[in-house]
Amino acid sequence: MMRKIAYSKIQKEPLGIRVEGLSKSFGAASVLRCFDLTLERGKRLVVFGRNGSGKTTLLKLLSTRYRPDNGEIWINGNSTHLEPDAIRRSIGVVLHDPMLYEDMTCKENLRFFGNMFDLDDLSDRISDVLGKVNLVSQKDQKARDLSHGMQKRLSIARALLHDPDVLLLDEPESGLDKQMLDDVGPFLFKSTRGNRTIVMATHNSEIGLKWADEVAFLSKGTIVYRASRVDMDEGRFHDIFLEQLESAP
Amino acid sequence: MREFIRPIFVIAWKDIMLELRTKDIMVSALIFALMVIVIFNFALNITPATVEYLAPGILWLAFAFAGVLAMGRAFIAEGDKGSLDGLLLCPVSRDAIFFGKMISMFIFMVVIESLVLPIFVVLFNFDSISFNLIGIIFLGTLGFATVGTLFSAIAFNLRSREIMLPLLFFPVVTPIIIGVVEASSGVITDTVNIIGIGRWVGLIVVFDAIFLVVCPWAFGVAMEE
Amino acid sequence: MRFLFLLVVFILLSINVFLIFMWAPTEVHMGHVQRIFYIHVPSAWIAFLAFGIVFFGSIQYLRTREQKWDNLASASAELGVVFTTLVLITGPIWAKPVWGIWWTWDVRLTTTLVLWLIYVSYLMVRSYSGNHYQGSRYSAILGIIGVINLPLVYFAVNWWNSQHQRLVLGVGSTESGLHPDMKTTLYFSLLAFSSLFVYLLWFRVSLKRTEDMVRQNVPLDMDN
Numbered sequence: 001m002m003r004k005i006a007y008s009k010i011q012k013e014p015l016g017i018r019v020e021g022l023s024k025s026f027g028a029a030s031v032l033r034c035f036d037l038t039l040e041r042g043k044r045l046v047v048f049g050r051n052g053s054g055k056t057t058l059l060k061l062l063s064t065r066y067r068p069d070n071g072e073i074w075i076n077g078n079s080t081h082l083e084p085d086a087i088r089r090s091i092g093v094v095l096h097d098p099m100l101y102e103d104m105t106c107k108e109n110l111r112f113f114g115n116m117f118d119l120d121d122l123s124d125r126i127s128d129v130l131g132k133v134n135l136v137s138q139k140d141q142k143a144r145d146l147s148h149g150m151q152k153r154l155s156i157a158r159a160l161l162h163d164p165d166v167l168l169l170d171e172p173e174s175g176l177d178k179q180m181l182d183d184v185g186p187f188l189f190k191s192t193r194g195n196r197t198i199v200m201a202t203h204n205s206e207i208g209l210k211w212a213d214e215v216a217f218l219s220k221g222t223i224v225y226r227a228s229r230v231d232m233d234e235g236r237f238h239d240i241f242l243e244q245l246e247s248a249p
Numbered sequence: 250m251r252e253f254i255r256p257i258f259v260i261a262w263k264d265i266m267l268e269l270r271t272k273d274i275m276v277s278a279l280i281f282a283l284m285v286i287v288i289f290n291f292a293l294n295i296t297p298a299t300v301e302y303l304a305p306g307i308l309w310l311a312f313a314f315a316g317v318l319a320m321g322r323a324f325i326a327e328g329d330k331g332s333l334d335g336l337l338l339c340p341v342s343r344d345a346i347f348f349g350k351m352i353s354m355f356i357f358m359v360v361i362e363s364l365v366l367p368i369f370v371v372l373f374n375f376d377s378i379s380f381n382l383i384g385i386i387f388l389g390t391l392g393f394a395t396v397g398t399l400f401s402a403i404a405f406n407l408r409s410r411e412i413m414l415p416l417l418f419f420p421v422v423t424p425i426i427i428g429v430v431e432a433s434s435g436v437i438t439d440t441v442n443i444i445g446i447g448r449w450v451g452l453i454v455v456f457d458a459i460f461l462v463v464c465p466w467a468f469g470v471a472m473e474e
Numbered sequence: 475m476r477f478l479f480l481l482v483v484f485i486l487l488s489i490n491v492f493l494i495f496m497w498a499p500t501e502v503h504m505g506h507v508q509r510i511f512y513i514h515v516p517s518a519w520i521a522f523l524a525f526g527i528v529f530f531g532s533i534q535y536l537r538t539r540e541q542k543w544d545n546l547a548s549a550s551a552e553l554g555v556v557f558t559t560l561v562l563i564t565g566p567i568w569a570k571p572v573w574g575i576w577w578t579w580d581v582r583l584t585t586t587l588v589l590w591l592i593y594v595s596y597l598m599v600r601s602y603s604g605n606h607y608q609g610s611r612y613s614a615i616l617g618i619i620g621v622i623n624l625p626l627v628y629f630a631v632n633w634w635n636s637q638h639q640r641l642v643l644g645v646g647s648t649e650s651g652l653h654p655d656m657k658t659t660l661y662f663s664l665l666a667f668s669s670l671f672v673y674l675l676w677f678r679v680s681l682k683r684t685e686d687m688v689r690q691n692v693p694l695d696m697d698n
Contacts, residue, residue, distance in 0.1 A: 026607035029689060063338060066474050069539060088340035097331025099338075101263070103271050115259045116339040118252075143330065151330070158335070403612050407602040416598060417616070420591040421623055424630035431634060448633060456626055463622060467615045470536055474608070 015074070016041035016166065016197030017062065022071035024057055031057045032221040035071070039214070041165075042195035046208040049218035050245055055201035056096070058218070059168045062199060063093045075166055076197075089117065091166045092159030096174075098151040099158065102144040106135055106154050109143055110161055117162045129157040132187040134180070149175040156184060163191050169200040173207045181207055205241050217244050256341040260349025265356065267326055274319045274357055282315035282365045286372070300373045305433035309426060311365060312386075313393065316358050317415050320397040323354050324405035333405075343469035347398060351464075354401075355394035362386060377437040385436060385450065389429035392457045396422055399464040403471050428452040476677070483666075483673045490666035498659040507571045512659055514564040516667035517557045518586065524554030524671070525593065525621060532617035535610065541686055542679075544610040547617055549678035551596050553671060558590045581632045588627050592620040606689070 019037040023030070031054045039045050049055045060066040062073060064084045073080040078087050100109050107126060114122040130136050133153040143151060152175040159167065167188060173181055189196060189211075201218075202208045208215065209229070216226040217240055225240050227233075268274055289295065289307045327333035336346055366386075369375055397418060404414040419426075432449035494512045501508035531547025534540075565583055566576040577583065596616045603609030652660070 026605060029607075060474075065334060065337060085340040085342070088338055091338075093338050095331065095334060097334060099331045099335030101267065101326060101332050102330055103267055103326070104263075108266075112259065112263050113335065113339065116256055116336070116341060118255060399615075403599070403615070406604055406608060407599065407612075408604070409602060413595075413598065413602055416591075416595045420588055420595060421619060423588050424623070424626040427630040427634050452626070452630060452633075459622065459626070463619060467619065470615060471612060474611075 018074045020072045023069045043213045044198040045214045046212035047201045047216050053218045054221040059170050063168050092164035094159050094169045094172050098155035100143040105140050107139045129160045133157045167198045173204050256345045257349045261352040264353035274322045278315040278319040278361050282311040285311040301438050305430045309430050316393050320401040321414050323401045344465040347465040347468040351398040354398050358390050381436045385432045388453045392425040395460045395464050425456050483669050486666040486669050493659045504572050510564050510568045512663040516663045517560040520667050520671045521554050521557040524550045528617040529621040532614035535614045545679050545682040555593050584631045585628050
């Protein structure tokens, strides 16, 4: 009952992502403890943090892949607990692994996932996203034969296929060169309905600052610094960046 | 209803298409099943006089071993590039994913069995194939595929999964192995009355029914990290 | 507290040994070898109790995801395997001199053997899983399936036996018509074994809790 009431209250707010009291541990190892986060609809949050700081765990929790021990997550007013399928439909996810079938071609991979999402106009959508990530000429190649970067691009295409309102990106820049990122970036930011809400985890300050509306540093499962890109003190940011990411653990 | 059924067939069709392309599962499992039969021939000295008596055991061991080999591969295609994560991020129920994988597993096993059975008939002049026997094979394979899909999903995430899958699988399917061997033997030798056979078929059906409920649930739990 | 408990267990077991070997009368037909019965039967009883606790702990763990339930289930599974092994060893030792065979595919023995295999794989799943957390979940599934499967295994083996007219030896059928002193010894042995089991379970669960605390202080990289 409590959940239902809280849920209907949240729905009226213009929040893209809202996380309350989130805890996740793996056996005895606690990764996130009483974690709170809010992100306005249409904003892009870039989360910096060292390996093991909980970035991937956070993204997997937001994407319904992990089940929280405690706490609630709402994405566009849907609770991961109550409406996981509605959330899965509204998010696009890019993780470390490209999540592809190696023995299927680019087109077949996209067609399979498109069918799983029960999308209409699938052929148009597929040629559209393949164009966005510049894989049109590789469309009939098996995923196995693609380079690491191309697999990453195909993975991004898969995440964009159902035109989600929310994107969850885990180091999307790995394997992609600067030119490619600049080309793909704009397609990530906007859906057909407006600006996408994006949570992105990265080590890379250059691409992170370029894409961010807001930045946050995650350390040992808590946010140690958060600022909007506009009011952010660059000097302070770089100090924290050095402290959090570049000093030896 | 359509929302539930549709992804099942999308997944099963994807598996079948991948299998037709790579033939990873079928060829190795089929050859393995034939090898089991050949080895049993030498180990047990199968003659026309004894074939009716030995056939159920040999056939089901061949099916079970080939099945375990095939199951071991069922989730490997899902794992190479993290595609299992991709599958789990689709807006479909976990049960649908389980049944999709289970149906493709069931079809692979039925195809292997329908190739092994005629070869067995030819090799041993075995002429006791009947619709009843095929029905029993069908029911037994359903139970195998159900339990096998769950354990191959679990074993997939374990170290030394090749050895863990049979260790998990065989003790749990003990009742069904006893059931199918006894029922097949009753049908083939035609010595046990219909009630005797019906009891075994009943056991297999109960096993299938229980695990068709338990395994999708357990799959959901296993995949929910 | 623990020392006191251990002392009680020790005393009970010592009395038990005395009762079994000195006090209980020698069985007329089987002779001294029948005394293994006082170890065989309580072990079997404890084994089934242990697997019942595994079942309960597994359900509770999957419901709540609290580590304590997993600790209880896995500690109980370890002990269950140990006591089942004891059953499987004492059974043949008892059977050979009495019936002239080490083993018969009797329904109780066979079901116990299958159960042993299931719970050995339960323990293996834990040690072969990628991380501790995953192993807990997978083994809890197995702990539940093992118990659900038990009646199916029992019926299958039972019918299989009757179909093949195998020698059915009532391994426990001597219970009826026991000398009163034998009954007393058996019940005392059950008590002594139960106290040993409870002590070991308690000890193992607290050890696991310590392991968890140690693990908690070691940063685990769950990201990759």
